[in-house]
Amino acid sequence: MTRDGFPKDEPLFRRLAVIGVGNLGSSVARAVRKAGNGVTHVAAYDRDPAVRARLQELGIVDSVHETAGDAVEGADIAVFCSPVGTYRAIMDEVAPHLQPGAVLTDVGSVKMAVVRDVSPLVPAGVHFVPGHPVAGSEKSGPDAGFADVFRGRYWLLTPEEGTDAGAVARVEALWSRVGAIVEVMDAAYHDKVLALTSHLPHLIAYTIVGTAFDVEEQERQDVIRFSAGGFRDFTRIAGSDPTMWRDIFLNNKDAVLEMLQRFTEDLTALQRQIRWGEGDKLHEFFTRTREVRRGVVEAHQEGTSPWAPGANGGKPGSEGGNTK
DSSP: OOTTSSOTTSOSEEEEEEESOSHHHHHHHHHHHHHOSSEEEEEEEOSOHHHHHHHHHHTOSSEEOSSHHHHHTTOSEEEEOSOGGGHHHHHHHHGGGOOTTOEEEEOOSOSHHHHHHHGGGOOTTOEEOOEEESOOOSOOSGGGOOTTTTTTSEEEEOOOTTOOHHHHHHHHHHHHHTTOEEEEOOHHHHHHHHIIIIIHHHHHHHHHHHHHTTSOHHHHHHHHHTOOHHHHHHHHHHTSOHHHHHHHHHHSHHHHHHHHHHHHHHHHHHHHHHHTTOHHHHHHHHHHHHHHHHHHHHTTOSSSOTTSTTTTTTOOOOTTOOOO
């Protein structure tokens, strides 16, 4: 027996279907194949014919399919790795092909909307275990994924009350075997936390980069030429997949708007302190935020995974990564 309580010599799942094979989808495929003891066969589908062709060339999956229904046929676990706005349409297609006892999960950065869109369409006997790996990068496409992206990173599961405990345990074991730190939490709580730790920072990054490019042409050129590390990080975050982030903001709008209001109030306070030269208050605030940074570092969640290509050499990580 392994530490997760399942037999060492038996796969957790015979056939895993990846639906949407961009950055995270290809990382899932690479990770489970590298782990070797969780899945026997990895099937894949992407709506983009060019991606399907590239998957054949890369050889990171065992079979590539023309439809999502074909990919999940006979699968005992299916992982949705496309933008969350596509989930309802995908469910309409794959529901008739999901076998009883199969597990359905995902990698979406919002969970309440996923539960809303997917749960009513899950066939009887199929177990739905929503999930979210807090890992990835801003790069897109199947070539951008890598097997160790989840190692040492959190993978959050948000099953509804009454979900089959055995199904949840198998999903937890699968992601643990690829090196993730798996935690189970409430979906609404997940969305509120991620609104602050991920969604709001992305919104701010998009805004700052947009502001920089609304200035006069000469200033815009100088902004690019003289970009310091902080602005480069904002441009990296703002370079994330626009479809994915559009869907995240629209599907987690209540939590995002709540955190945005808090941020606006704090920003107004900072404006006042700067205007009136309140250096002591600024210093106190910056000292407290520095402590938060130290906490992030101590939790080993800063930047990119140390196993990522380019780690310790420049490319910071980005929560959620890109689906495409």
